[in-house]
Amino acid sequence: MEMLTVSQASKYCSVPTKTILSWIESGDLSAQKTVGGHRRIRKEDLDTVLVKKGIPLPGNAKKEARKKILVVDDDRIIVETIVQALEEDEYGYEMISASDGFEAGLQVSHFKPDLLILDIMMPDINGYEVCRRIKENAAIKDIKIIVLSAYLNEEAFDQMKTYGADACFSKPLPLAQLKHEVAKLLGLKT
Numbered sequence: 001m002e003m004l005t006v007s008q009a010s011k012y013c014s015v016p017t018k019t020i021l022s023w024i025e026s027g028d029l030s031a032q033k034t035v036g037g038h039r040r041i042r043k044e045d046l047d048t049v050l051v052k053k054g055i056p057l058p059g060n061a062k063k064e065a066r067k068k069i070l071v072v073d074d075d076r077i078i079v080e081t082i083v084q085a086l087e088e089d090e091y092g093y094e095m096i097s098a099s100d101g102f103e104a105g106l107q108v109s110h111f112k113p114d115l116l117i118l119d120i121m122m123p124d125i126n127g128y129e130v131c132r133r134i135k136e137n138a139a140i141k142d143i144k145i146i147v148l149s150a151y152l153n154e155e156a157f158d159q160m161k162t163y164g165a166d167a168c169f170s171k172p173l174p175l176a177q178l179k180h181e182v183a184k185l186l187g188l189k190t
Contacts, residue, residue: 002043003032007090009041012058013050023049036084066094067186070113072104073097073148074122078171082117085175091188101125108140114186115144117178120160121151128163135164144185148173 006024010017023029024039029049031039050057069086073079079097086093096111098104101124108116116134120127127147135141147160150171157168167181183189 003040004043004046005087005090005092006031006039006041007088008092009046011090012043013046013055014058015055028052034084038084038088066092067115067188068111068113069093069095069115069117069182070104070107070111071095071097071117072099072101072122072125073117073119074099075119078119078148078173081173081175082178085179086182089179089183091183091186093182101130104130108134108143112140113143115146115182117146117148117182119148121149127165128160131160131163131165146178146181146185 004012006017006020009020020029020041024031024041029041030045031041033039047057071079071082073082076099079099083095083097086095096107096113098107101122104116104118104125107113118127118130120130127149131145131147134143134145144166145164146167146169147157147165148169148171149156152160152168152170157165160168166185169178169181180189
């Protein structure tokens with residue numbers, strides 16, 4: 001069962017987001033609300049409404065592969081904040097998280113993310129080493145890396161970039177900037 005955000009539904013059927021919202025408000029389209037108050041729409045329900053309204057189904061449109069993001073942080077609140085913020089974007093990222101270095105290593109191998117958001121100050125992980133290993137491994141060197149830390153200064157961020165980080169952010173996170181940087185690094189925005 002594929003779930004869409006209001007923005008994704010709008011893009012899918014080429015109507016304004018206000019139209020999707022009015023269909024929900026009028027009861028023509030059912031939607032679920034997330035804990036954060038965001039709406040999620042089943043693609044099947046949207047297709048049914050499109051047929052009823054005589055709008056052509058976008059079935060012939062090429063389905064683009066969703067960009068994969070791995071968020072690594074031992075603080076669940078930070079992980080949830082990042083995941084929720086990125087889910088609000090129109091790009092439909094496929095996201096998973098890891099809470100420690102070992103799990104992150106497994107996920108890099110199996111999930112094969114396009115982008116890694118990494119807290120560099122975790123008990124069992126050295127962010128510098130993770131960046132270096134990823135960028136030295138020919139099979140995974142193209143993974144984009146964004147590092148996060150509450151304790152680093154500009155000099156340390158510059159050092160992270162020499163180890164292969166593509167971007168660095170201090171905590172507390174500037175979510176709007178993070179979302180922009182993620183889209184930019186994944187080639188979805190200039």
